Amino acid sequence: MKIPSVTCGTHGEQPQTFVCAHIIESLKTDKPKGFWWSRGEDGVWDAVCDACNNLSQEAFEALGPNNIGIVCLGCFEDAAALNEIELE
Ligand SMILES: [Zn+2]
Ligand SMILES: [Zn+2]
Secondary structure (H helix, E strand, O other), X not given: OOOXXXXXXXXXXXXXXXXXXXXXXXXXXXXXXXXXXXXXXXXXXXXXXXXXXXXXHHHHHHOOHHHEEEEEHHHHHHHXXXXXXXXX
């Protein structure tokens, strides 16, 4: 199984991960907003912030695709570290 890669300006070519728009924002502002991660069967990491994690699946999906963005695994780890979350 190969995870599609993205090229990041900071980290170079890395596996892609999916995070909510608020986590992407927190990477820019350095302000933690929560980090609830999971890893799919395909090995792809994803994470959402506290606010998104508190939404029902329905409410979350209603936010649409604009609420989810792709970041590289390096940025994903940076966001986790910002929230003092350790990835397994
Ligand atoms: Zn969010
Ligand atoms: Zn990156």
